Amino acid sequence: MGDGLRLAFGVMGNAASLLLYATPILTFSRVIKKKSTEGFSCFPYIIALLNCLLYTWYALPVVSYRWENFTVVTINGLGIFLELSFILIYFLFASARDKIKVAAIVIPVILLFCITALVSAFVFHDHHHRKLFVGSIGLGASITMYSSPLVAVKQVIRTKSVEFMPFHLSFFSFLTSAIWMVYGLLSHDLFIASPSFVGGPLGILQLVLYWKYRKSGIIKEPNKWDLEKNGENSKKLQLAINNDINGKS
Secondary structure (H helix, E strand, C coil): CEEEEEEEHHHHHHHHHHHHHHHHHHHHHHHHCEEEEEEECCHHHHHHHHHHHHHHHHHCCCCCCCCCCHHHHHHHHHHHHHHHHHHHHHHHCCCHHHHHHHHHHHHHHHHHHHHHHHHHHHHHCCCHHHHHHHHHHHHHHHHHHHHCHHHHHHHCCCHCCCCCCCCCHHHHHHHHHHHHHHHHCCCCCCHHHHHHHHHHHHHHHHHHHHHHCCCCCCCCCCCCCCCCCCCHHHHHHHHHHCCCCCCCC
């Protein structure tokens, strides 16, 4: 019964996370169409990539015991593919200066993951210590990801408008965090559950603010799914939206 319930929450977590992972697809469709990144930052995608790499490795039998976290592997494996695709598209259409910035962040991130994987595989010789090592680093990456919605929260409070915090993103962020928290607790794995202790309250805060200010601001874009705006608004919105994608939390 316990394993079946855990698997059910893992499948639901995959479905909810997939909805969040799919959000930037529309953004990058616009990038391809306009052949421009319009100045927004690639940093959220790079941190999301690191998070997916670490938790995929964490859930593989090398670190975890057998396939106890198979559903974590599937969603984060998909996340690696999507984040790499987003970063590649960004790199292709970014300015020369932004390409240098992307390379300067991506290379250390890849090196950090490789060092983490090698140390966990060859220095530690049991699952317990491997999970402690990889999970601690993954937890730090997840907390970094989950801190980004504070940009949107600050913007909403300052402007008293929910224009920069779409409801569906806030809702699915909270739902994803809640599901993965339950999964982690059922698995007795705090490295999977703990990120949701940050993401969950932030999701609730966003929903409360949305309810409070929902009638105060109206999105002026004709297509509500077109989440990009030029200039500074684009940067703030990108930071708020694209870091909410934490497949596991």
